Amino acid sequence: MDHLCPVCNGFLSLHEECPLCSEPLDDSGRLYDYYGDYSPYREIDDAKLTNGVQDALHHHCLHLGWCPRCRQEHILAVEEWDEVTLYEYDGIR
Ligand SMILES: [Zn+2]
Numbered sequence: 001m002d003h004l005c006p007v008c009n010g011f012l013s014l015h016e017e018c019p020l021c022s023e024p025l026d027d028s029g030r031l032y033d034y035y036g037d038y039s040p041y042r043e044i045d046d047a048k049l050t051n052g053v054q055d056a057l058h059h060h061c062l063h064l065g066w067c068p069r070c071r072q073e074h075i076l077a078v079e080e081w082d083e084v085t086l087y088e089y090d091g092i093r
């Protein structure tokens with residue numbers, strides 16, 4: 001095991017706020033699951049997200065949050081855990 005996403009693995013629930021209105025976002029699931037195979041970057045701004053973020057988001061898992069007020073989805077980067085973090089989590093549980 002190398003890195004894993006605590007949200008995908010059920011250790012944490014997604015708790016992020018909307019960047020526009022600070023409303024708590026609903027968890028819409030994992031980005032790749034949501035878009036499926038056919039077009040993973042359909043709605044994503046290429047310049048912003050395919051290049052820069054791919055590198056910046058190394059060891060991050062992309063999730064979708066739905067803002068009920070803006071009626072808009074936001075992409076959230078969840079930091080993945082390494083074995084040390086996971087071990088510490090097990091220790092304090
Ligand atoms: Zn995840």
Ligand SMILES: [Zn+2]
Pocket residue numbers: 018019020021022023067068069070071
């Ligand atoms: Zn919002």
